[in-house]
């Protein structure tokens with residue numbers, strides 16, 4: 639396969655896949671496959687998440703993050719690896735680093751009430767944590783969670799077809815999957831000289847999950863590392879979601895699909911005193927999903943690069959590496 643060095647991440651129309659004719663659907667799968675085998679990122683429109691709902695969630699989280707730190711820390715749950723509720727400033731660091739990122743965030747997971755009692759996964763997930771100060775937080779976040787999850791399921795169908803798997807390959811694996819909507823505030827830095835020399839908004843990393851769907855951020859800063867070593871800034875249009883491959887999908891496909899390293903750089907010094915908000919949705923499967931490399935992705939030129947693990951085991955390992963779990 640030819641290597642493509644994209645100047646920017648490719649833009650696709652999800653409507654081509656969901657409601658297009660056979661040719662449009664095939665073209666979507668081809669373009670997505672090319673993008674994911676090269677740069678690991680695309681931007682999609684017609685994903686079903688309305689701009690008004692996005693704006694509403696941004697408004698709600700801005701009100702939450704404006705609360706005093708000691709009020710926010712009441713929603714912090716280290717005993718569950720911060721997988722629900724608030725995580726305070728500087729707590730998370732990228733794998734392989736010690737300096738914490740210049741961010742605080744809030745995690746929302748599956749709404750337990752929507753999971754049938756008969757599904758054993760219901761016992762596995764912690765309940766969501768909702769700030770009592772902000773009444774619309776729960777309703778708005780869950781609505782966004784469901785809309786993005788729906789778009790993510792379409793993306794996984796297209797990915798399955800690209801991998802020559804049955805279109806519904808991921809369906810049962812992501813039903814009530816362990817996904818997380820992460821509302822992030824990169825807080826203003828009033829005294830740049832007081833933060834550690836090497837501290838950044840988000841140090842370079844790959845995402846843990848199958849795929850990430852990212853709502854357009856409120857300021858610049860996100861960059862992806864192209865395979866020739868050049869950092870490419872990402873600018874998604876307001877009607878687009880950025881969708882990238884995570885480490886679990888890279889593992890499953892034995893690196894055929896690329897979990898591309900990305901980062902959020904600090905603003906120039908004169909803009910350090912401003913906030914940045916962004917909201918990625920980390921689409922995880924159920925913990926029992928087997929991430930053993932697909933046999934179709936292993937051959938003499940591509941020897942198996944990963945040990946066999948379930949998604950649950952991989953997540954536990956990574957949360958420890960990020961400083962979120964003991």
Ligand SMILES: O=C(O)CCC(=O)C(=O)O
Pocket residue numbers: 820822840845852855860900901902915916917918
């Ligand atoms: O804030 C962003 O634009 C991206 C954040 C990110 O990469 C992450 O939280 O994994």
Ligand SMILES: [Fe+2]
Pocket residue numbers: 843844845900
């Ligand atoms: Fe990321």
